[in-house]
Amino acid sequence: MGDPAGDVAARAAFCELYDELQRLAHRRLGRARHTALDTVALLHETFLKLDGKVASVAGRGQFMALAGKAMRQVIANYLRDRQAQKRGGGLERITLHTGLSGAATDTDALDLESGMQALEQLDPRLVELVECHFYGGMEFSEIAALRGCSERTVYRDWQCARAWLHARLGAPT
Numbered sequence: 001m002g003d004p005a006g007d008v009a010a011r012a013a014f015c016e017l018y019d020e021l022q023r024l025a026h027r028r029l030g031r032a033r034h035t036a037l038d039t040v041a042l043l044h045e046t047f048l049k050l051d052g053k054v055a056s057v058a059g060r061g062q063f064m065a066l067a068g069k070a071m072r073q074v075i076a077n078y079l080r081d082r083q084a085q086k087r088g089g090g091l092e093r094i095t096l097h098t099g100l101s102g103a104a105t106d107t108d109a110l111d112l113e114s115g116m117q118a119l120e121q122l123d124p125r126l127v128e129l130v131e132c133h134f135y136g137g138m139e140f141s142e143i144a145a146l147r148g149c150s151e152r153t154v155y156r157d158w159q160c161a162r163a164w165l166h167a168r169l170g171a172p173t
Helices: 005-017 016-028 039-050 059-085 110-122 124-135 142-145 152-169
Strands: 094-098 105-107
Touching: 005 016, 016 039, 016 059, 039 059, 059 105, 059 110, 059 124, 110 124, 110 152, 124 142, 124 152, 142 152
Parallel strands: none
Antiparallel strands: none
16 A cells, blocks of 8 residues: 555646547557557556655656656556567557657667667667657756756757667668
């Protein structure tokens, strides 16, 4: 059983940011094709994934970073389960938009997850940045404040992570 005070804090934070989290979930799944995972399901699975982890969170930025990480895990787990059910069938495709290139890039979400895991072995800090910005919807200024560094440093790290993932996935930068 979890800490009752922590549970209340988690629910309060989740309720306060529900609309923003719903927009993020909708954006992540907005272009998904033939998937049973919808915005509400992603949002609620994310909440369940956060259970017990929110008690130590100090503010909005840390909560959104944690929610971004949980959302990434929920999507990856869903797609892995779906792939296992299909037993060798085609992978579920989700269009992911980085917000920097101006055009959406079709990238398989499982390949992205594999790339994120490989990047985590090299630099976990860059993976946290991708989780905060891409999955958590945080602005560079918010991430900079959370990390205690300049916005320019965050942007440079974003460019590095993005270029590394594009190279890993064979996508144009």
